[in-house]
Amino acid sequence: MRDPMQTMATCFEQVASFFPSGDPKRQESFAERAEYLTTRNYSRERLADGLKAYHEFLGASAVTLQMIEELRHKETLAVITGQQAGILTGPLYTLYKAVTTIRLAQEQREKLGRPVVPIFWIAGEDHDWLEIQKTYFLNSAGKPFPCTLPGDGEGKSVGSQPVPSWEVLEDQFREMPDGEFKTYVFKHCRQFLDQAENLSQWFALTLQWLLKKWGLIFFDPMLPEFKQLAAPMYEQILKMHNDVREALAERTKAWVELGFQAQIQPLGGEVNLFLANPERRAILEQERVFYLRGQEETWDLDALSALLAQAPERFSPNVVTRPVVQEFLFPTLAYVPGPGELNYWAQLGQVFSTFGFVMPILFPRLSGVIVTPAWQKTLVKEGLTLENVYQGLGSYKEGLIRAQDSLDIDERLQRLRAVIQSGYAELEPFEEIHANVHEWLIRNQAKVDFQLEYLKKKLWQAQRKKCSYILQRLQMLEGGLTPNSSRQERVLNPLYFVMLFGDGFIDRLMELPLTSDFREQEVLV
Incomplete structure (x- = not known):
């Protein structure tokens, strides 16, 4: 299979039709995307009000609150990334995504001469428990050991899961080697556990602490005010699901014919929305009858639309429609994906067109080895x-x-x-x-x-x-x-390095250049 990131870096023209906002290596792409976004309208005041309230709860820095205020203005754009709410921020690549988003927003703010804010979409609606359940540190012998959450997630969204007790973590941390900043890190970990009500909040508090100087905005799509904002888009997805399936199939076929892997592989009948009932299950449709995967209860379109109007908090997008919900809510200049995401975003261009949108610029995240x-x-x-x-x-x-x-x-x-x-x-x-x-x-x-x-x-x-x-x-x-036996960035937790090197470790990451070849960078600390 071909590597989409390498192709994007070396011969973008071969995949240009799959990334309609242009080559991320060309500044002209950003200028053209910015002009396009100027023609779009967003619920900026409601969005900013919700973000302000959420970040005041998180205890965000003045820099972040200023970024949120800037989002109220029509000229302000956003660079966005996202990831599931991994415990203690999850593996290093989550931090690399956030760092890339901040750096790209800074760069484009300067080059475009207008406000560009960095946003992290916390994918707390996802229910892939195995992906977020554990994270790895190194013991004194240099061997990886896991820090693991108890339980199985019960099929519920990660953002609705309670945080563990400090005692659970402390017991697992016994293998942790001594580091100069170990007490400093433990103090904050315990503080965030006491403050957080669920795993999404715990994730946001921890990552916000690491990046407090750079004004990163966090977006939790499970908050009621944001569900209300997204409800009109959910309604469109529900009514246009057949068109979405056809659009996805068309782009996927063309992508595979070029020699790339189809990251999204539909099983059939997807509406591309989930419903919590109480487990989060995919909504499927067959002959105008809607049902949840693995359940017998059925709805017609009117009944499902009425349920959406009454309780939008029970609905959430899947991997196909989350990007278009993002496009509906935010003036997205660029999205920062990982390698796997880049593959499935290439399948979505026609899905964006179905709703009258244009896919944002895709700028691959930094890849590094500490x-x-x-x-x-x-x-x-x-x-x-x-x-x-x-x-x-x-x-x-x-x-x-x-x-x-x-x-x-x-x-x-x-x-x-x-x-x-x-x-x-x-x-x-x-x-x-x-x-x-x-x-x-x-x-x-x-x-x-x-x-x-x-x-x-x-x-x-x-x-x-x-x-x-x-x-x-x-x-x-x-x-x-x-x-x-895997890449460091996919396994080790960044807090391991913060325990050794303190905040200086984060400062070092923020110095990494945004390269045009998107290759792994060696980071000496």
Whole structure:
């Protein structure tokens, strides 16, 4: 399968028809998008009022509150990103999304000469419990260990889930190594748990604390005032679901024909809305009859529309329609996706057109790998590159162990094995004594071979122990750069690095340039 991010970076013209607002590497794209948004109208006052009340509850900084006030003005635009409400902010890539959004908004504010505000859409309506249930830190041995929420989510939206007790987290944090700012981080984690009423609020409070200096606005789509604002869009989605399905199918077919993967794979009958009843379930339609996946109760269009008018808080968009709800609510200059999101946004251009919208510019998030001084020292001392680590250090470690073998373990054992085999060959005449001697010799030799293999294993274990210092450093390097044999940004929690380096870690991330190749950047801290 082709990589859409690489294609966007190197030959955008090949995918230009799937991203109608233009190449994110060209400033002209942003200028043209800004002009288009000037022709659109939004419920700015109601939106700003709701955001102000929410952020006063969060205890937001004056910078953020000023950004919200700017959103009231017609010339103000937004750069938006989003992610599920992962515990303790979730993996590093969530923070990278937020950093990219802030940096891009700053850059475009300067280049366009008009207010551009950064917004983080908290996807608290989602119910993918497994995605947010755990997050990973490193213990003192450099091995990843999970911090996990109890329970199974019961199929309910993440934003309706209660926060855990501090005792649950504190017990799991016992594996955490000491760091200069560990007490500082724990203090704030406990404070946010006491303040938050649900996982979405906990997420917002934690990420807001990390980015307090830069005015990031948080949007929780589950708040009643925002549900009321989005209700007209839900109504359109409900009535136009057949058109949406056709539009999605058309763009998906063209995307796949170009050699890309279809990230959204409908099962059939989707209305592209969910209904909480009380579990969050997809609304499906067949022959003008509506029902929830896995349930028997049915509605006609009028009944479902009446329910929407009465209780919009029970409805929420799915992956296909959340972007158009965002477009309905916000003057979105650009959206900051991850690699997987970029794939499915490419399937949505015609869906936007169905509602009379134009998809925003897609600007891929920063991708980074944090390299601590200790890891950097190991890389330099061993002459390794990041790519070496990504490919796996198994062969390299085995080579180091064998290079320290000054006694030729394998060769000496092989010579012993040859002597033993020769000795058993000399015993073959004994087979004339009894018919069973042949089998006895074979079984006896097999036992000796087993003992030789055992001896070999123990000798190499001892040899590895002699190399334990360098092996431990390499283990810590792999655990930090490729935890759980995956990319660092997809596993490790940013608070691990805040415990080690304090707020300076966040400041370092905010210095990263917005590059045009969208490749992973090495971040030395």
